[in-house]
Structure formats: C-alpha cells, structure tokens
Amino acid sequence: MQPPLRTEIPKHQDYGEDPLAVRESEKYQEEYVESFVDKWDELIDWDGRSAAEGQFFIQQLRERGAKKVLDVATGTGYHSVQLLKAGFEVTSADGSPVMLAKAFENARRQGHILRTIHADWRWLNRSVHDLYDAVICLGNSFTHLHDDNDRRKALAEFYATLKHDGVLILDQRNYDALLDHQVQPTHNFYYCGDNVRAEPEHVDDSLARFKYSFNDGSEFHLNMFPLRKRYMQGLMREVGFQRVDTYGDFQETYREAEPDFFIHVAEKEYREVS
Template sequence: MSDRHRIHEFYSGIADRYDLLMPWDNRRKKEEGFFKKILSENNVRSVLDCHCGTGFHLVMLSSMGYDTDGVDLSPDMIAMATKNLRKHGMSCYIYNLDIKEISSVIEKRYDCVISMGNSLPHEFGDENLYCAIRNMYDVLKPGGLCILHLENFDALYRDRERFIPSLYTRDGECVDVFIFAIDYHKDSVVFNILSIIERKGKPEFNVDVVEYNPVSPGKVRELMEKAGFKGLRFYENFNMDIMGTSDSYDLIVTAKK
C-alpha cells in the first residue's frame, strides 16, 4: 500500500471524529497567542495552511484577519473543513493537493506557510521530506515565514512511552473517549487510536492506525537548510520555550526564506 493510499484511508476513516479528538477550544487557547505574536512580528498578511485538515487554523487565522488558503490531500478532511468554515460564516480556498505539488500548481505567493499537527512526518524518505519542505519554500514570498509543528521524535524515542494521556469528555448524553497507544519501530512510529463515541447510551467503537516517519529535529534542520531556509528556531511549545528546556514532545520550528 502506498503512503498516499494509507493517508487517504486513515483520514477518510477518522474525518467525522477528528474534531472530537482535537477539541477546537483547547487548541485555540494553546495556540492563538503564539500566532498573534509571531505573525505580527513578521508582518504577515497572507497564510497558506499546507495540511489544513478540518480547518481549525483556517478558521482561527481568518477570524484574526489574515488572508488564508488551505491545502490537504484528503477530500474527506476538506469536506469537513468546508463545513466548519461555513458554520463560522467564512470561506477559504482549499486546494486538494499533495504538498509536494503545491509550488507547481498554486500561482499565489504567501507571507507565511504553516504545517501543523504532526502532518509533515507523513512523508517517508529524505527525498519526499525535502520535496515537501522545498515546495513550502517556493510558495513563500522573499523573506516569508515558515512554521512547522510536529512531534519531537527524539524525545519520544528516548522515553518510549507506550501510552499517552487519554481524552475523555462528557456533554449531557454525549461521551467521547480516545485512548492512544504507540508502537516504536526502527524506521516508523505507529499511533493506534481507540475511540468510543457514545450518543444516548449507544457506544460506537473504532480503531484507527496511522504511521509516521520519526524524523529527528536534526534531520528537519538539515533538510530545511538544504531547501534554502534561514534563521531556524526550534521551540518545544507554543509559549516559545527553546527546545530542550522541559519534557515536552512538541517541536515547533520557525524559519525565513
């Protein structure tokens, strides 16, 4: 099975539950201040979200006044993003593209490109990773800003935590439970997600499995510099604490064209 087919299969299966797994209110509280600060400091007006998923960043950044477009490989996630944008009274143009094709298809050039939520490690092999990063570079205006958010796989592999904190929410008769387990391999890391979605006492069980390339921070630096990015900065959370100062598994990278 090809990488592209696996990605389609995973996101098609989880699209209607993804926003339960990643509650928007929690994400906005965690990320909004970071984006306000860094986009303002870099005079950003236009943003391309290169893995827009169900549209969280499209909605948030549009509501903050930015000219925002999206890209995603999964038609099912794009359908959810379109629905979410409409619910918030917004519209953004979303390209159904592989990130490795964006610079040859999208004519517009942006002040900022982002790839959030551990999306970049769907790419396996240095050649594919480099192609994705280079395409992000090429759709930026001169001096443009790139923001990447992914797992710090060096930290994950150091600790080899098998289970990560589960998610439980209840709202009246609606109960959502997500349990996460990680399998560590030499060249891949597999996230197993058990979800229990209960409505009016009727539970629905699903198991979704997604494989990632455990790309190290050092490899990210190497490939971004090879693509032409300058001034790389590595943070471990959205408070912009420098990588390595706590036990966070988040990795946030900023760089300029």
C-alpha cells in the same frame, strides 16, 4: 511523474496483513476515511486547542508582518479558521479531499468561506499559483512523508511558494522522546479531546504507528515517520531557510524530553552577518 491524487476514498482503513510494513507517503490518502475524519474534531477539541496554544501562531506571523498565509495541512480547518478570524488572508490546502470537505463545512458554520485547494505537497506549485508571506504546516502533518526525498521535495515546494522574506511554520511530535524511551506524550497542548485516547502502538526508527480510540469503541490508526528534531532542522537549512528557531509546546526554552510537540519557525530571508 506525479502520482494522481485519489478522489475515491475507501470506507474503512486497510493496512493489509502486516500494518507495520506500510511505510509509504501516499498512504495518508487512504488513512483519512470519512468515519475517521468525522471524529477528528473530537480528538482536537477546538476550544481546548485554542486555550492551549493561545495566540502563539498569530503572534509569530504578525511579528514578521505576514498577511497572506497558505495553510498546507488544513485538516478539518482549525488553524485556517483561527487565522481568518484574526484578519489574515488564508488559502487552505490538503491532500485529503475528505478533510477539505470537512474544513469547508466547519468554516461555513462559523461564518467563513474557505478558499480550498486539493494538493500534494511534493507538487504543490502545480496547484498553487501564488506567493505567500507565510506557509504553515501544522498538526504533525509533515510526518506523513516516509521518504527522505519526499520530505526534501515538499520543503522545496514550500520554499518556492514563499516571498523572499517569507516564513514557514511547521510542527512535529517530539519523536526523539518516543524513540529514546524518555517520556510518553501527555496531549496537554495539541490533542485536547477528553473522549479519545491517542497513543503510540509501535515506534521504531522509520515508523511511528498511532492508535486513536474513541468512547464509542471505534479505533483508527495512522502510520507516520518519526522525525528527529535535529534532522528536521538540518533539512530546512539544506533547502535554503536561513534561520530556524524551534519551540517546545509554544515555549522558547524547554527540556528536550518534556514537550509533546516541537514547532519550527524557518525564515527564508537572507541576512548578512556583520
């Protein structure tokens, strides 16, 4: 049975008496309280993010002839707006109604009207009734799914909403480096805001708890699942994607411990090996 998408969001984050025990996929709906969402763009810094990633995602999509894109983790709308500006047809989905409202507001300020859908990835095709050239799932969003079955179900839903030659672009933090105590994240590419600190407060094999500290003294947390790169690549292939290329901070070649983020580009098209 599909759990209901929550429309009533609490005013404050609440992880109970033992925050490290909270490892549920549905929790994200309560984590993104309005006060946190209002500060999210301070964390991203749209101008800084644009300078860091350049035309990477636009080029990846154009190289594959994609025109119609489903942004399944819209957040506050950064990538949806960038793609609209670049001439793509975009549908913006998110499981958080607070994020969707903020994204719509941000886009309108820049002269765009977002086509938005409130949807849970695990039942995406109950809410999304179309086929797309590309699905993007960015901002480390996929790590909100704590259960292996949830991740497989969500990927299958992404796969199903793609055309036969479609592509999925999904990113994740370099959790391998955190789990193996190789390096701390530098936030040079993804979280570019100068007035916020985003740091891991706890990391084990099934939980990465991050603390976000802002200059005004406010603090927020997110509990996420620490995806290992090889596990994620294997999961995509098991769902049916034929080819998976992985980039480190937008670079094709990289040292495993260095990137803050991995970006997986998974192609659905079946190609016979000659």
